[in-house]
Amino acid sequence: MLKDQVIKDVLITALSTGADFAEIFLEDKVSNNLQAEGGVISSANNSHIKGAGIRVFKEKEVVYGYSNNLETDKLLKLASDLASSFNGAPIISEIIFNKTSSKDKHKAKIHPKDVSIEQKAKYITDAHNYAKSYDECISQTRITLSDVAQEILIVNSNGKYVTDTRVRTRIYITSIASKDGQMQTGSEGPGGLVGYELFDEINLKEVAIDTARVAKTMAEAEECPSKEMPVIMNNGFGGVIFHEACGHPLEATTVARGLSVFCGKLGTKIASELVTAIDDATIPNAWGSGNIDDEGNPTENIVLIKDGILKSYLVDSFNTRLMDHELRSCGRRESYKFMPTSRMSNTFIDNGTSTFDEIIENTEYGLFAARLGGGSVNPITGDFNFAVMEGYIVENGKISKPVRGATLVGNGAEVLHKIDMIADNLERAQGMCGSSSGSIPADVGQPTLRVSKMTVGGRKGAN
Amino acid sequence: MNIFNVAKQKGIEDLELYTSKSQGKNISALNGTVESYQISNQDLLSVRGIIDGKMGYVYTEDLNENTDELLNRLIDNAKIVSSPDVEEIFSGSDEYTDLGEISSEVVEHDEIISMVELINKTAKEFDSKISDTNIVFIENTNETKIQNSKNLKLEKKDKHYILAISTVGLLGEQKSSAFEFEVVKSFKDFNPKKIALDSAKAAVAELGAGPCKSGSYPIVLKNTAGSEILSAIRGMFYAENVQKGLSPLKDKLNEKITGGNITIVDDPFIKVGMNRSSFDDEGVSTSVTTLIENGNLNSYLHNLKSSKIDKVESTGNGFKASVQSKVGTSTTNLYIKENDSSFESLFEGIKKGVYITRVAGTHSGINGINGDFSLQSQGFMIEDGKITTPVRLITIAGNYFDMLSKVEKIANDMKFNLTGVGAPSMLIKELPVSGK
Numbered sequence: 001m002l003k004d005q006v007i008k009d010v011l012i013t014a015l016s017t018g019a020d021f022a023e024i025f026l027e028d029k030v031s032n033n034l035q036a037e038g039g040v041i042s043s044a045n046n047s048h049i050k051g052a053g054i055r056v057f058k059e060k061e062v063v064y065g066y067s068n069n070l071e072t073d074k075l076l077k078l079a080s081d082l083a084s085s086f087n088g089a090p091i092i093s094e095i096i097f098n099k100t101s102s103k104d105k106h107k108a109k110i111h112p113k114d115v116s117i118e119q120k121a122k123y124i125t126d127a128h129n130y131a132k133s134y135d136e137c138i139s140q141t142r143i144t145l146s147d148v149a150q151e152i153l154i155v156n157s158n159g160k161y162v163t164d165t166r167v168r169t170r171i172y173i174t175s176i177a178s179k180d181g182q183m184q185t186g187s188e189g190p191g192g193l194v195g196y197e198l199f200d201e202i203n204l205k206e207v208a209i210d211t212a213r214v215a216k217t218m219a220e221a222e223e224c225p226s227k228e229m230p231v232i233m234n235n236g237f238g239g240v241i242f243h244e245a246c247g248h249p250l251e252a253t254t255v256a257r258g259l260s261v262f263c264g265k266l267g268t269k270i271a272s273e274l275v276t277a278i279d280d281a282t283i284p285n286a287w288g289s290g291n292i293d294d295e296g297n298p299t300e301n302i303v304l305i306k307d308g309i310l311k312s313y314l315v316d317s318f319n320t321r322l323m324d325h326e327l328r329s330c331g332r333r334e335s336y337k338f339m340p341t342s343r344m345s346n347t348f349i350d351n352g353t354s355t356f357d358e359i360i361e362n363t364e365y366g367l368f369a370a371r372l373g374g375g376s377v378n379p380i381t382g383d384f385n386f387a388v389m390e391g392y393i394v395e396n397g398k399i400s401k402p403v404r405g406a407t408l409v410g411n412g413a414e415v416l417h418k419i420d421m422i423a424d425n426l427e428r429a430q431g432m433c434g435s436s437s438g439s440i441p442a443d444v445g446q447p448t449l450r451v452s453k454m455t456v457g458g459r460k461g462a463n
Numbered sequence: 464m465n466i467f468n469v470a471k472q473k474g475i476e477d478l479e480l481y482t483s484k485s486q487g488k489n490i491s492a493l494n495g496t497v498e499s500y501q502i503s504n505q506d507l508l509s510v511r512g513i514i515d516g517k518m519g520y521v522y523t524e525d526l527n528e529n530t531d532e533l534l535n536r537l538i539d540n541a542k543i544v545s546s547p548d549v550e551e552i553f554s555g556s557d558e559y560t561d562l563g564e565i566s567s568e569v570v571e572h573d574e575i576i577s578m579v580e581l582i583n584k585t586a587k588e589f590d591s592k593i594s595d596t597n598i599v600f601i602e603n604t605n606e607t608k609i610q611n612s613k614n615l616k617l618e619k620k621d622k623h624y625i626l627a628i629s630t631v632g633l634l635g636e637q638k639s640s641a642f643e644f645e646v647v648k649s650f651k652d653f654n655p656k657k658i659a660l661d662s663a664k665a666a667v668a669e670l671g672a673g674p675c676k677s678g679s680y681p682i683v684l685k686n687t688a689g690s691e692i693l694s695a696i697r698g699m700f701y702a703e704n705v706q707k708g709l710s711p712l713k714d715k716l717n718e719k720i721t722g723g724n725i726t727i728v729d730d731p732f733i734k735v736g737m738n739r740s741s742f743d744d745e746g747v748s749t750s751v752t753t754l755i756e757n758g759n760l761n762s763y764l765h766n767l768k769s770s771k772i773d774k775v776e777s778t779g780n781g782f783k784a785s786v787q788s789k790v791g792t793s794t795t796n797l798y799i800k801e802n803d804s805s806f807e808s809l810f811e812g813i814k815k816g817v818y819i820t821r822v823a824g825t826h827s828g829i830n831g832i833n834g835d836f837s838l839q840s841q842g843f844m845i846e847d848g849k850i851t852t853p854v855r856l857i858t859i860a861g862n863y864f865d866m867l868s869k870v871e872k873i874a875n876d877m878k879f880n881l882t883g884v885g886a887p888s889m890l891i892k893e894l895p896v897s898g899k
Binding site: 028034035037038040041042043044045046047048049050051060061062063064065066067068069070071074078081082085117118120121139140142176178182183184185224226227228257258259261337339373374375376378380381383384385386387405406407409410411455456457458459460 | 493497498499500501502503504505506507518519520521522523524525526528536537539540541542543544545546547548594595597629631638639640674677707708709711787788789823824826827828830832833835837838839841855856857858859860861862895896897898899
């Protein structure tokens, strides 16, 4: 993307006033997006994202600049503007590139550029037809198909010089059911660090029909009651609870500043002993995977919690300057427009020893959250919320009537101790995770598990 | 050769270039010490064009992009569109409102740093229970140009400054966090001491909070919480959503959908408005639209496409979500009109109620299609007309339009949030609250 000498000059300029580290992140990314309502393609878009981000550290201070103008004089100007934040004599005046190339462990089999736009449109119309023909109450569908091919080059003043290619494809299907004046939705968005072989790996028909089934069930459901009760969270996207309630507060973004509820808890019990949790960016072709992170470090499998004991935080390179912790390969960013920071990749709670049936049978009364929607957390207090997309009341050890409109609220530090049963059916699901370094693909996951007590907020009221 | 000529040769009937140039500065400080400093320069191009009546889009950040390839991709994208909607590249409105010049002031780095230090000091000195402050300063200048084959040439500039403070309170093991912000068009309009004190007061007051008992309570919804909820449901006012069956407001024009005391307006001309604009992203002149007037649904918000379907004029709300997106619909500065009650008077006569200061998870806890919501909330108990103990980890639930039918008093304190959506504080007859 840029000549070695230009990169070298830019880094040396950035270091000219005494900074101790400089890095350039170059990105060239093509994304395609098809959108349809009711099976009719309403828009097709193609975006070419290209630019550079320059990051400079001096001790515990960081300066960052980005631009899509890659002309040499513009990049040198940006580097010198950044350098003007410091005033000292240069301590690094020579950089020797150590060019490494490693095998692409996640290579896409069918690259998006080799798939015709007509074929892409067909996946959408197929998905629509499957959902629509499920039931006459399915009044509308919204489907988007997106693919991204990103090439990156990361070079830093330590001599690191690495490249990576990331191809991601995802289809997102929402079905809307209308019945007796009620409008309810069901959504699913399977995707991966893959090309269009995605459609060989998923069963599009099952996925589409499932969204329609959820929408219909919820349109016919009663409003959820509001009170404290045991909550059984299903496998797959149920893992968003761990992502929000525990994953975010384990990121150095809050921990290094002393702001997280999990500060100073390494080596101590922060969860029920049934809980082992992992962040693994090495899973082949998973949505949140990569060969390297956005600081150029090879990805790794990180055990966050083992049998309830906190083993590691997620710490990117800048934050190792603020806290005494080993560097983890977790520096991620949406694009060159964001400075990387510690982020999750594919984060999940590991399998337990109970079975799904045992959990249901052992619950006298509670909520079964078969499918969760999104949620959010305040990483400082740990307070979180999740929307339940598909819920059922469990009575006398059996799943009974469906309920809609429930929101679960709790506190991350407290709820981890209240997990009292974990099944053996681990599954992962795809999501987009938003934080200070932008919106990035991340898998959440877990087996079905039970939280002994949680506040359930519904529209039906307390009785 | 000029891109418009190349497009003509390729059979593109009409073509439009949309460019956005911006410069940004972002300073983040922890406890008054600068931790990160960011600068940016962007020069972005989005191109759209019509072929056989269908619109295709392409976007590029590559300043050396090959025009020929760019237009070929645009043609591919246009050809796959199967929607029968009539698309248009606009030839221009008769008139555009003149919004005047943007501030040309240059803010020195030292001025920003002294302000950041003052905010930190003010917050910390307010109470020893304030453990940390995180202050962010943002300066953004943006220049947008639209140029098309129908000889339309438009240009607008905007500059704004944002100051945000997140304050952490600490009492034993319990933490609280409060957030305050200000958006201004001129640096000297900031009130750094006020936002420092407001956030420090809120963080201290929230310490020691826990859930309250579940039940139905009268609710005072603070202006900032109300604007977050309105922000999450505003898509229901977009005609394109109504037409696609994605809004409960279908067939409700000229009907009463809220209490008679509710008026909701979209106003692109508000001086301090985050989304102040004289034309939308299709080049249509913007206008003030009263969506709900005294409870009656007056109008939807339109772009050119949806206005053609409904056979009305566009309201000038054809905006893109970002430079690279297609034209959709968006509000400009949307707000619920304030009334003349004082904030304090909302609490008068409430024996037992809940004052909601913040809601969370509005992107997932609100059903954007029917307005049902169940939201994580925090605030304070109201007892005998007074704000008493703090509460957190509760939910409030309801339906947005039902809620707006049960508003008993509206205060005179309308405030915009960071996305240009505003609400005054309101007293709501009752809502179910879930706690312990």
